Amino acid sequence: MDPDVARVESVIDQAIARGDFDDLPGAGQPLDLPAAHDPDWWINQRLADGTIDRQALLPVVVLLRKEYEDRDATLAELTTERAARDYAEDFTARVHEDRRRNPFQRMLAPAWEPDDAAARWRQVRSRRAPDTAPAPAPVEETTGAERRGWWPFGRRG
Numbered sequence: 001m002d003p004d005v006a007r008v009e010s011v012i013d014q015a016i017a018r019g020d021f022d023d024l025p026g027a028g029q030p031l032d033l034p035a036a037h038d039p040d041w042w043i044n045q046r047l048a049d050g051t052i053d054r055q056a057l058l059p060v061v062v063l064l065r066k067e068y069e070d071r072d073a074t075l076a077e078l079t080t081e082r083a084a085r086d087y088a089e090d091f092t093a094r095v096h097e098d099r100r101r102n103p104f105q106r107m108l109a110p111a112w113e114p115d116d117a118a119a120r121w122r123q124v125r126s127r128r129a130p131d132t133a134p135a136p137a138p139v140e141e142t143t144g145a146e147r148r149g150w151w152p153f154g155r156r157g
Helices: 003-018 041-049 060-069 071-077 081-101 114-127 144-148
Strands: none
Touching: 060 071, 060 081, 071 081, 071 114, 081 114
């Protein structure tokens, strides 16, 4: 017998003797195996019971295209035009990274210019109902020194 196999079996026997395998979930229950041979039975089972998100298995380009199609919902959540521009820059960087990794793919996700994102953000915000507008940010109290400006000594007069 191979010494490595004997060592592994010895470790397993010790774990059984300690009771490490007692009271495991599903112990004594039959496996839910398919009738025909399927080497991917476990992943298919996980997909069927919802343990794995199906979208996680899609190619990156498909996920990017879906994200682009849903961009209005994302823009509606952003509070500033700068955030919309930053989001477009990040999205475009991910698109270009995918294109570099897969230069011969036929399907491409569109790049998105920050100026276009800012204009779209303004459109989305203008269509928003006034009752769904975010509450104004609370005003922070300032001390006299903060109100004076950058010169710490103030004016003498």
